[in-house]
Amino acid sequence: MERSRSSSAADVPRGHFAVYVGEQRKRFVIPTAYLRNPSFLVLLKWVEEEFGFDHPAAGGLTIPCSEGDFADIVGNTAVDHH
Secondary structure, eight states: OEEESOOOGGGSOTTEEEEEETTTTEEEEEEGGGGGOHHHHHHHHHHHHHHOSOOTTTTSEEEOSOHHHHHHHHOGGGOEEO
16 A cells, blocks of 8 residues: 555556545555455445545545554555655
8 A cells, every 4th residue: 555645546556546544635545455355344334334435526535534543454564655
């Protein structure tokens, strides 16, 4: 997983997707393989139930937890900050 400064969909590599995390909406580009991670799926289910997935102005999926909590959920070893 990597944190990205850019917001263009064109810079998301094949097999990855962008999410925006926390109040500052930090952008992370994460592998689609994370969709098989049970903890990540629980997080997505919570986001869907609490906030829905309709984020037209955001340009991507927003996950309203802290950056640290997000890193804990997806695994600290996978966090790559650029």
